[in-house]
Amino acid sequence: MRYALGVEYDGGDFSGWQRLSQPGTxxxxxxxxxxxxxxxxVADAPVATVCAGRTDAGVHARCQVVHFDSQARREPRGWMLGATSRLPPAVAVRWCVPVGDDFHARFSARARRYRYRIVNRPVRAALERQYLAWYRQPLDAQAMHRAAQALVGEHDFSSFRTVRCQAPHARRELQRIAVERVGEELAxxxxANAFLHHMVRNIVGSLLEVGAGERSGAWIAELLAARDRTLAGATAPAAGLSFLCPLYLPECGLPEEVTL
Known part of the structure; x- marks a missing residue:
């Protein structure tokens, strides 16, 4: 039987999503x-998982989607509660749904959503500090939003991926990007249909230079056209980034929060 899980985690104490050693070691x-x-x-047997999108060290997830196969007979509620009771406090299984054998957490996903949060004030945050990046200089959120719209569409995002990115090509379709301010916080x-390694953090790092008035709004479009990572801004810190969720077609039968 194949199951899909919705998993929530605080990535602060983890070296990312991906297992870095062999099972049992x-x-x-x-x-x-x-x-x-x-x-x-819970299964009383080895279980291997596949996720919708790997996250880096320090990156959080509101609803990472994972699938696994098991011959163990357990109700979805049993998988959800049983696994969560055995997980560290920073990880929880929010839901479990039986899915067809053709469902794949990564390849069935049609889009993915991320949110990057920034506290913009002279002093760092004390509350929620593990979920916020800090930028002390005043930021113009409207200028950042306008500049970011040049990235919408299908493009080569080579200027915004790490040199360690292993993707075979840099073409991605960014479907939506928005920058909004509420009080001292920017989000x-x-x-997008998919993201490159460090793509979100590199986009945010460049937008911060626009928001601080160090670059013009046209600079983001110029970076995109240049396809040169060395010209873009610094990679924004991991702590402000959360993987909100992947999105699937309704026929996958998953909860509404991850359905297009």
Missing amino acids: AGPPTVQAALERALSE VELQ
């Missing part, structure tokens, strides 16, 4: 390793 703490240990205990929300 010691290695850096990762979300995948913790989840597979918990599911394997950058992005939706």
